[in-house]
Amino acid sequence: MYLALDFSTWNEARTFIDAHNFQGVPVKVGMELFYREGPRLIENLKQDNHDIFLDLKLHDIPTTVMKAMTNIANLEVDMVNVHALGGSEMIKRAKEGLISGDSNHEPKLIAVTVLTSMDDTSLYKELNIGGSVNENVVRLAVTANKNGADGVVCSVQEAKEIKDVCGSSFLTVTPGIRLQGSDGNDQKRIATPALARENGADFLVIGRTVTNAQDPKSAYEKVQKEWRNGIK
Numbered sequence: 533m534y535l536a537l538d539f540s541t542w543n544e545a546r547t548f549i550d551a552h553n554f555q556g557v558p559v560k561v562g563m564e565l566f567y568r569e570g571p572r573l574i575e576n577l578k579q580d581n582h583d584i585f586l587d588l589k590l591h592d593i594p595t596t597v598m599k600a601m602t603n604i605a606n607l608e609v610d611m612v613n614v615h616a617l618g619g620s621e622m623i624k625r626a627k628e629g630l631i632s633g634d635s636n637h638e639p640k641l642i643a644v645t646v647l648t649s650m651d652d653t654s655l656y657k658e659l660n661i662g663g664s665v666n667e668n669v670v671r672l673a674v675t676a677n678k679n680g681a682d683g684v685v686c687s688v689q690e691a692k693e694i695k696d697v698c699g700s701s702f703l704t705v706t707p708g709i710r711l712q713g714s715d716g717n718d719q720k721r722i723a724t725p726a727l728a729r730e731n732g733a734d735f736l737v738i739g740r741t742v743t744n745a746q747d748p749k750s751a752y753e754k755v756q757k758e759w760r761n762g763i764k
């Protein structure tokens with residue numbers, strides 16, 4: 533389970549981690565924090581023994597993504613990602629870039645399918661993309677799988693079908709996690725930790741349910757417990 537460090541500065545993120553005893557938990561670093569703090573942030577988090585999912589969602593021509601991934605590989609994080617919509621060649625080259633880094637520690641390559649902030653209406657009415665979200669997610673997962681990705685970002689709703697189609701070792705990383713009755717915010721495809729468990733998601737990404745909670749530690753533990761044990 534990755535805690536999304538959606539903060540503007542390392543100082544804010546560290547204050548939150550320390551105040552609520554999240555020392556050493558796996559964390560997800562996104563654009564907001566990385567674009568402010570850069571690679572030294574990763575050094576700081578590694579020194580503090582956090583596993584790191586670097587969520588920069590690369591999407592560019594294959595050569596550019598490959599070269600960027602070579603540099604990212606040297607940060608020795610655990611997981612990185614690209615947008616699957618960049619296509620098969622881009623995904624292949626991203627993997628090549630990760631392999632060709634100087635480090636022996638190769639991060640897992642994850643492809644973002646359809647953002648969890650989108651639903652069927654956003655795809656069709658806004659973007660004129662045919663097919664349901666579910667169909668598009670599964671198709672992108674198959675492309676990612678064929679071209680060397682280790683898994684995908686998807687919603688909990690698609691996790692089971694992706695495992696059926698791509699195999700059980702193909703990873704499903706699922707944001708949009710909410711406790712029963714919590715605000716979905718800008719997310720459209722949300723699900724509880726219990727459903728994530730039922731659908732076989734490998735990793736949860738948990739942000740505002742914890743970071744905006746009155747008692748973040750107890751919200752985190754509730755999510756963790758529900759994910760491990762289901763609702764009892």
Ligand SMILES: O=c1ccn([C@@H]2O[C@H](COP(=O)(O)O)[C@@H](O)[C@H]2O)c(=O)[nH]1
Nearest residue numbers: 536562646647648707708737738739740
């Ligand atoms: O499809 C995606 C891909 C990435 N995310 C990221 O996950 C967290 C979710 O935050 P919540 O506060 O739990 O909604 C956030 O950092 C997103 O950038 C995603 O939500 N959906």
